[in-house]
Amino acid sequence: MKIQIRYFASLRETLGAQEALDMPAGSTLGALRDVLIGRSPRHAEVLARGRAVRCALAQRMCDEGTALADGAEVAFFPPVTGG
Amino acid sequence: MTERVSVRQADFDLSAEVAALRAGDGGVGAVVAFVGTVREHSAGQLVSRMELEHYPGMTEAAIETMIDAAQQRFDIRAIRVVHRIGVLQPADQIVLVAVTSAHRGQAFQACEFLMDYLKTQAPFWKKEGNAEGSHWVDARSSDDAALQRWGLDSGNAA
Numbered sequence: 428m429k430i431q432i433r434y435f436a437s438l439r440e441t442l443g444a445q446e447a448l449d450m451p452a453g454s455t456l457g458a459l460r461d462v463l464i465g466r467s468p469r470h471a472e473v474l475a476r477g478r479a480v481r482c483a484l485a486q487r488m489c490d491e492g493t494a495l496a497d498g499a500e501v502a503f504f505p506p507v508t509g510g
Numbered sequence: 511m512t513e514r515v516s517v518r519q520a521d522f523d524l525s526a527e528v529a530a531l532r533a534g535d536g537g538v539g540a541v542v543a544f545v546g547t548v549r550e551h552s553a554g555q556l557v558s559r560m561e562l563e564h565y566p567g568m569t570e571a572a573i574e575t576m577i578d579a580a581q582q583r584f585d586i587r588a589i590r591v592v593h594r595i596g597v598l599q600p601a602d603q604i605v606l607v608a609v610t611s612a613h614r615g616q617a618f619q620a621c622e623f624l625m626d627y628l629k630t631q632a633p634f635w636k637k638e639g640n641a642e643g644s645h646w647v648d649a650r651s652s653d654d655a656a657l658q659r660w661g662l663d664s665g666n667a668a
Contacts (some may be wrong), residue, residue, distance in 0.1 A: 436563055436635035437646045479649070481666065486568035488631065502565060502633075506649030506666045509562070509593060509634025510546055510605055510625060 428452055428497040430459060435504035438480070441473045450495060456482055457491030459501060479506050514589055515573045517564060519596040522606055531590045532610050538587055542617040543608040544625055550600035552647070558640045562595045562604070565633035569593070576627040583660075584620040586611040591624065593634065626656040630664040 433445045450459055460482070464471050474480055483502040484493050495501065512530045516522075524545060532538045548560045577589050592606040607624045611617040636647040649667035657664045 433565075435565055435633065436637070439563075479667070483565070483568060483633070486565070486571055488572075502568070504565070504633065505635065505646065507630065507633050508636045508647045508649050509564070509632045510629040 428454065428495060428499070430495055431498070431500045432459075432463070433500065433502040435502065437505050438473050438503055441469050452497075454495050455491060456484060456489060456493045456495060456501060459495060460491060460503070463503075474503065480504070481506055512590060514577050514591065515570050516590075516592045517566075517569050517573075517595060518592075519594060521594070521603060522592045524606065524608075527590055527592065527606060528608055531588050531608050535587055535610065537612055538610040539612045540614040540617040541608065541610050542614070542621040543606065544621050545603055546605040546625075548598050548600050548602045548604060552638055555638070556640045557600055557638045559638070559644070560598045560600075560602075560604075561637040561639070561644075562593075562598065563635045563637070564593075564595050568633050572632045573628065576624055576631065579627070580609075580620045580624050583623065584611070584616045586616055586620045589620070589624070591628070593628075593632070595634070623660055626653070626660065627662070629653040630657050630666040 428450050430448050430450050434442045460474055464474050480503055482489055528541055550557055573591050587610045590608045594604055607621050609617045609620045630653050637644050651667040654664040654667050
């Protein structure tokens with residue numbers, strides 16, 4: 428499955444605004460995060476388990492158990508601070 | 511009827527927004543509006559510049575969802591949310607939440623509910639800067655606690 432990944436705020440500054448990745452069918456958002464963590468030391472640092480990273484699937488807040496579908500838009504970002 | 515949500519760089523005029531929100535609605539007996547502004551100090555540091563980033567598309571959709579939730583929860587007539595993005599200066603306006611209702615109680619509550627929701631669930635990020643540098647603002651667990659008062663879990667800052 429082709430997955431589009433977007434980053435915002437501090438994650439964007441480290442990893443760039445977006446990238447794309449192929450994932451096996453049936454993968455979850457958490458599995459995607461694990462694959463990304465293995466991509467580079469910079470990915471490993473900012474996406475590390477235990478760091479406050481929030482995620483969205485199809486522009487909705489989601490948890491990491493959520494299953495991905497082909498063509499999905501996933502985003503990773505720090506806790507939000509608007510208002 | 512005005513759009514319920516506007517996310518943009520441009521400033522807003524509170525009087526004009528409120529006038530538009532209640533125009534033609536004789537059932538309105540209360541208007542509550544909250545305006546958030548840029549503080550010149552944050553955690554003891556001088557702030558000379560604030561930059562607001564957002565997730566285009568998701569931001570608007572998230573706020574629309576919050577407004578739907580507020581409409582279901584409270585007896586209100588109309589809601590308008592304006593949130594600015596881009597580079598702002600101290601004292602600039604950041605956000606407007608305006609609510610109309612027949613009586614004040616529901617309008618006060620809906621306005622606070624929307625701000626608590628927006629603080630923890632709308633994808634905006636603030637970066638504060640001064641002559642020494644800039645840093646991303648940390649989320650506050652007190653904002654999660656504020657949302658919990660309404661029976662909603664956030665887990666944003668946690």
